[in-house]
Amino acid sequence: MLDIFAIRKDFPILARQVNGKPLVYLDNGATSQKPLSVLQAMDDFQRNHNANVHRGIYTLSEEATALYEGAREKIRQFINARSVEEIIFTRNATEAINLVALSWARQKLVAGDEVLTTEMEHHSNIVPWQMLAKERGIMLKFVPAKPDLGTLDLGLFETLLTPKTKLVCVGHMSNLLGTVNPVKTFVEKSHAVGAKVLIDGCQAVPHLPVDVQQLGADFYAFSGHKMLGPTGIGVLWARKEILDATEPVLGGGDMIKEVTKVGATWNDLPWKFEAGTPNVVGAIGLGAAVDYLTKVGMENIWQHEQDMATYVLPKLTAIPGVQLFGMQKPSLDRGAIFSIWIDGMHPHDIASIFDEQGIAIRAGHMCSQPMLEVLGKPAAARASFYLYNTQAEADVFLNAIEDAKKVFGV
Amino acid sequence: MYESTLLDHYHHPRNTGKLEPADRQHREPNPLCGDVIEVFLKLDADGKVADVAWEGSGCAVSQASMSALSEKLVGKSKVELDAMGVQDIERSLETSINPARLKCATLGLVAVQKALRQEKP
């Protein structure tokens, strides 16, 4: 059990009032709030240790490098990667996925090859593949989702998977439905036909224990800001063998060993893929976020979210007029993300009415337009919970739906 | 924001439909939320709005704003319409629009302004 009240004290913003009401922050799928320890780690770096990394011979630069590389080691441990060589810092998950598209995929895939993604993906795991497909004559196919169940169609996945498939892209947990996809099965089946697997772990790493070695994928992407860290820092994990055999895409400082007028040789991993001065403060903040999550325990966080789903789901689905997308019942394959549609009330209106009561939820297409198309809706209103959300906040959320329905007379 | 005038316009939108043929016609989507408003205008000899109809789908704010706006359009010139802003919509709806929803509230006005900027089709 989490001591939520102790946890809440660590997040200064949760004491805020919004429109005269206590903030109820339920947009964790978009970004999470930050604990004091993360803010302090970043502040301490900038006040006391700031220098560029991997450059100076002087004390400050060594401290900065140690803090930056120390953060990388924390992240390696957190997702159980074999080596820090496999941890590449990016701006966010989107950039991590694009890095795979622009480097490995662009170098290895040829016209006629196929890339599989799924209907359930966030736009960031669709658009880079559409761009690559257009540029290189690669075929992009979608694993269909079952809109009534909120799951991917594994049978159709297997029929789509052929020796032409070179890459399979799948989200670990859906940002719209909260479904946890059977990514291990995806990995096993894909590897059986020789395809590589990229997992978008943006909604998984913040919420449940992730072990990249156990999953066995080839690429795994996530963003720092959704897991208590700052914006502007994300991670691409990729197998060392693959990174070794892949040319970098950005050239410049830090990514080279030696430069002459004739050419350059590349730096070792992971720096080969980190051209220019990196987001040192961001990485340090993310390192502190990982410390915080580890201290609380990812198993405990996931259990709390399961408890939240178990509490919210029966109540939410019992409200007349509320259509909940995805899995209707609590399940080990479902997180605490609740996307709804109410006939006669646009999601933006729901979100505005909630805002008047200090409740922050997301409304719109959630960067999941293909999945919404499958569901036959233009948009959704989404509440997404995290470790600091309480049962009392769930009640505020549920009551606010009833209030909003009254305002609109539905 | 969701006062009775706004909700009334949302539930009973005024001047909906098409004008065929129209002197000016413009479809304005809001990519952020998928709202759409399409306006049809007839103009008099001086280029002032003589008749208006519109169709749309989306949130209460965008639809009610267009409905209220449609009641203020007849007799207005392009210059007068270009000078209009969210405050005119707020006055008609007897409410204030949250900053986060300004785009929704002005979607219809933008559609009308763009329609008038076009040449006759």
Ligand SMILES: Cc1ncc(COP(=O)(O)O)c(C=O)c1O
């Ligand atoms: C499943 C999923 N993938 C990718 C992203 C993109 O994250 P970012 O915008 O931080 O790159 C998000 C964030 O909304 C997400 O939920």
